[in-house]
Amino acid sequence: MARKKLDEIRPEQGDDAAARRTPMREFSRSLPMSLLRAREAVMRQFRPSLRNHGLTEQQWRILRALTAVDEIEVTELARVAFLLGPSLSRILRDLEGRALIERKAAENDARRAVVSISAKGLKLIEAVAPTSEVIYAAITRRYGARKLAELQEMLGALEASLAGMGAEDAEVEADE
């Protein structure tokens, strides 16, 4: 009944044998979907191992980031772990409750909080890391080290390309 009046939006070549099996070819090939599926394919490899150690992906990112520094302010941690403030707040509360991290106030600014990994947290990291390394190595071997490096290069370039594109709503100029 209500059917494709949207077909001209993404002109697509007429399919061949996949008439029934592959409906929204063009949709599934959009850049956001490609990135989403690729990332999910990668993370699917890691999640079970992390889960076995009682860690979520984000908790792992935070602990992993903390191992590289003595201590770090919360805002800076959000930047490197690529988490939004509210998510980070919740996770830090949990990790602190589990004694995996330590938190204190900054010396010269009572607003800022400084976080560091605890000995217990380090031990946990050391328990998980070997498996993660094995998985990462398997991915690299399957996909090819050179190709993987090239992919990361292109992803970084994409990020850089879009860095300037203002995230203005783009509605006004598009509609008028």
Added chain:
Amino acid sequence: MARKKLDEIRPEQGDDAAARRTPMREFSRSLPMSLLRAREAVMRQFRPSLRNHGLTEQQWRILRALTAVDEIEVTELARVAFLLGPSLSRILRDLEGRALIERKAAENDARRAVVSISAKGLKLIEAVAPTSEVIYAAITRRYGARKLAELQEMLGALEASLAGMGAEDAEVEADE
């Protein structure tokens, strides 16, 4: 006043403190992080426009997928929109409440539900699509059409590479 939360998370380098910084180079260059940042950079472009129309990214994915078919079963919809069952259930409930989609039971199997987009839903899609196309075109122009195609090719290859890698926990064999 409180606009730009995520924007400040990525202030680009070039700071005074950049010398002492750059601690977790290796961490920030991991494949999952690269994919996450790239996808976020892309979605940041689309989210404001969708939001102006009262749609989340996932709701848009569903409606967009529905425009390509007459009707579709829930499980198949979950596959093409790349959503897990529980998320899809919740979103469909909401979209049905807003009369953007219609749902009925399958004829020969009372377990299955069949979903289709409503006239109202189609109208909404048609209102959002032009802006989305403008944004997509801008991204393509900035990054390069050829490079974009190559990136998607490589992302698909990555997905395919990992398709076989069992998601077995990989803990037992790694620990013993």
Added chain:
DNA sequence: GGAAAGAACTTAACATGTTAATCATCTCCC
């Protein structure tokens, strides 16, 4: 033809994503 196993959702429960609001502190400037 009916119990058991499977299938297709759906609900539940918890963790995170996302935006807005709040709270506390700090900085600037009069």
Added chain:
DNA sequence: GGGAGATGATTAACATGTTAAGTTCTTTCC
């Protein structure tokens, strides 16, 4: 020095991700 505004962090509120459990219906198989 004190108040307006900026800043760092948290909380609030809602939507989704993720896994497990529950519901309803179907198929299998004895």
